[in-house]
Amino acid sequence: xxxxxxxxxxxxxxxxxxxxxxxxxxxxxxxxxxxxxxxxxxxxxxxxxxxxxxxxxxxxxxxxxxxxxxxxxxxxxxxxxxxxxxxxxxxxxxxxxxxxxxxxxxxxxxxxxxxxxxxxxxxxxxxxxxxxxxxxxxxxxxxxxxxxxxxxxxxxxxxxxxxxxxxxxxxxxxxxxxxxxxxxxxxxxxxxxxxxxxxxxxxxxxxxxxxxxxxxxxxxxxxxxxxxxxxxxxxxxxxxxxxxxxxx
Amino acid sequence: xxxxxxxxxxxxxxxxxxxxxxxxxxxxxxxxxxxxxxxxxxxxxxxxxxxxxxxxxxxxxxxxxxxxxxxxxxxxxxxxxxxxxxxxxxxxxxxxxxxxxxxxxxxxxxxxxxxxxxxxxxxxxxxxxxxxxxxxxxxxxxxxxxxxxxxxxxxxxxxxxxxxxxxxxxxxxxxxxxxxxxxxxxxxxxxxxxxxxxxxxxxxxxxxxxxxxxxxxxxxxxxxxxxxxxxxxxxxxxxxxxxxxxxxxxxxxxxxxxxxxxxxxxxxxxxxxxxxxxxxxxxxxxxxxxxxxxxxxxxxxxxxxxxxxxxxxxxxxxxxxxxxxxxxxxxxxxxxxxxxxxxxxxxxxxxxxxxxxxxxxxxxxxxxxxxxxxxxx
Numbered sequence: 135x136x137x138x139x140x141x142x143x144x145x146x147x148x149x150x151x152x153x154x155x156x157x158x159x160x161x162x163x164x165x166x167x168x169x170x171x172x173x174x175x176x177x178x179x180x181x182x183x184x185x186x187x188x189x190x191x192x193x194x195x196x197x198x199x200x201x202x203x204x205x206x207x208x209x210x211x212x213x214x215x216x217x218x219x220x221x222x223x224x225x226x227x228x229x230x231x232x233x234x235x236x237x238x239x240x241x242x243x244x245x246x247x248x249x250x251x252x253x254x255x256x257x258x259x260x261x262x263x264x265x266x267x268x269x270x271x272x273x274x275x276x277x278x279x280x281x282x283x284x285x286x287x288x289x290x291x292x293x294x295x296x297x298x299x300x301x302x303x304x305x306x307x308x309x310x311x312x313x314x315x316x317x318x319x320x321x322x323x324x325x326x327x328x329x330x331x332x333x334x335x336x337x338x339x340x341x342x343x344x345x346x347x348x349x350x351x352x353x354x355x356x357x358x359x360x361x362x363x364x365x366x367x368x369x370x371x372x373x374x375x376x377x378x379x380x381x382x
Numbered sequence: 383x384x385x386x387x388x389x390x391x392x393x394x395x396x397x398x399x400x401x402x403x404x405x406x407x408x409x410x411x412x413x414x415x416x417x418x419x420x421x422x423x424x425x426x427x428x429x430x431x432x433x434x435x436x437x438x439x440x441x442x443x444x445x446x447x448x449x450x451x452x453x454x455x456x457x458x459x460x461x462x463x464x465x466x467x468x469x470x471x472x473x474x475x476x477x478x479x480x481x482x483x484x485x486x487x488x489x490x491x492x493x494x495x496x497x498x499x500x501x502x503x504x505x506x507x508x509x510x511x512x513x514x515x516x517x518x519x520x521x522x523x524x525x526x527x528x529x530x531x532x533x534x535x536x537x538x539x540x541x542x543x544x545x546x547x548x549x550x551x552x553x554x555x556x557x558x559x560x561x562x563x564x565x566x567x568x569x570x571x572x573x574x575x576x577x578x579x580x581x582x583x584x585x586x587x588x589x590x591x592x593x594x595x596x597x598x599x600x601x602x603x604x605x606x607x608x609x610x611x612x613x614x615x616x617x618x619x620x621x622x623x624x625x626x627x628x629x630x631x632x633x634x635x636x637x638x639x640x641x642x643x644x645x646x647x648x649x650x651x652x653x654x655x656x657x658x659x660x661x662x663x664x665x666x667x668x669x670x671x672x673x674x675x676x677x678x679x680x681x682x683x684x685x686x687x688x689x690x691x692x693x694x695x696x697x698x699x700x701x702x703x704x705x706x707x708x709x710x711x712x713x714x715x716x717x718x719x720x721x722x723x724x725x726x727x728x729x730x731x732x733x734x735x736x737x738x739x740x741x742x743x744x745x746x747x748x749x750x751x752x753x754x755x756x757x758x759x
Contacts, residue, residue: 152396153396153400192389193393308400308430310430310431311430311431314393314397314446315390315446317390317393318390
């Protein structure tokens with residue numbers, strides 16, 4: 135089976151004990167490694183970014199990926215989801231035919247969940263998102279359980295396809311010492327915009343139809359008010375106050 | 383001079399830290415309280431490749447080296463020192479077999495030992511004193527196609543859970559080492575000694591009464607058994623203890639620092655008060671210095687220096703880091719004030735564990751004898 139995992143670097147993965155790979159991407163990688171263990175084949179880890187993103191690939195290799203591809207070009211910086219998906223799709227096309235493309239359902243930062251579906255569209259493959267369980271009755275056919283807000287949905291998909299996974303699908307393995315040492319002998323191929331045949335106007339900030347204007351952190355403050363007196367009175371006061379605040 | 387770790391060593395540190403935080407931290411206090419050998423956790427370290435980390439992949443090890451081992455032991459001990467201590471002691475028997483054993487012995491035992499399917503203990507110390515090994519009284523007498531062992535060993539770490547024990551005994555005025563399997567008639571682990579610290583690691587007394595072992599269970603050349611054991615104690619035991627000490631110190635220091643930043647007195651965090659801050663500084667400097675000594679000793683072994691030639695460096699590492707661990711753990715108790723001795727903050731547990739390191743793999747005084755010998759010679 136030819137398996138490709140899109141691995142995203144966590145921005146501050148530089149702390150000891152913190153993985154450089156995003157949490158959902160680790161689940162995606164684990165799923166790929168399990169499929170390879172079952173059916174044989176190859177796992178390729180792929181990422182797009184600036185040089186520090188290479189750490190995520192080293193970790194993927196140590197966990198058991200067979201090879202890694204790094205789409206590295208300073209012009210890729212500032213990419214929104216569309217530009218990212220476009221760049222990734224060129225990288226994947228250059229790798230050749232694949233059976234399954236795995237990624238995290240959404241990033242830990244932007245959390246749009248758009249890259250998976252956009253990537254599938256660019257590549258012309260079916261896309262299954264919010265996957266919390268994956269069964270492989272055959273190496274060319276998958277049964278996916280999708281997590282919905284209220285319940286779940288089971289779908290069957292023929293390969294090649296893209297699957298975007300959510301938390302809880304598996305327990306990601308830790309690299310072992312053997313894996314860490316073997317990773318040193320595995321290659322990380324680096325491609326830039328020219329290598330991918332990409333028009334620089336279609337990548338990075340330039341190729342992004344959406345721009346990040348502002349990031350706001352939602353803060354939850356707390357207001358404390360005490361309504362005293364016998365219960366009936368206190369309740370009346372509380373209800374009046376809630377009406378005043380427009381809550382009731 | 384490059385003080386940096388390699389990418390692989392950094393990755394190893396990250397992986398072991400994640401393992402320790404995710405799988406050990408939630409249960410550390412409970413495991414310590416129960417005082418039972420952490421079998422599941424020990425097997426997990428083997429799965430990650432930490433038990434055979436200085437053993438050749440040819441025999442099931444991962445072969446990353448002594449510095450890697452030091453890093454791994456520190457990271458485990460930062461959270462749960464008893465498991466770090468297990469990683470200190472288990473590879474000693476493995477190392478003896480790898481350096482002194484026959485090819486048959488290596489192939490027969492090492493893979494299972496590296497996988498922690500079986501455990502191995504090393505028995506040298508007797509009531510006559512671990513610091514005076516040549517005074518040992520246990521005997522090994524050649525008898526027909528085997529040997530007969532008689533005697534008593536004390537303070538043998540994991541002696542009672544071990545499937546195999548490397549036993550050193552005297553034959554006239556020479557010393558031989560033997561592999562004795564659990565269940566061999568005449569071999570018993572009669573008593574478990576109670577300890578203040580490292581409670582989940584069993585330390586036992588072993589008794590040999592007319593215990594017969596086949597001649598292929600002799601480890602190393604005849605007459606060279608004690609030398610092989612002492613080399614393992616230095617290269618693997620002592621360096622391992624230094625790693626545990628670093629972990630105990632680092633864990634205590636972080637707990638004290640975290641507390642000092644949150645606890646407020648006189649309108650500010652106590653970490654801002656010089657009296658407390660200077661204690662934290664002393665801890666910080668001690669740990670940095672200890673780590674450098676420990677790393678150097680490990681690095682020398684990785685460069686191919688023999689345990690004998692690196693003996694003084696290894697002794698310095700153990701001597702210094704263990705005193706630092708005890709000092710830092712005690713200071714952490716002080717920084718926490720009245721909370722210092724309560725179980726919730728875990729510093730008192732570390733202080734107890736630190737005490738066990740004083741006499742492990744050779745007492746602090748024996749370390750000074752080794753260093754003294756190297757400078758005065």
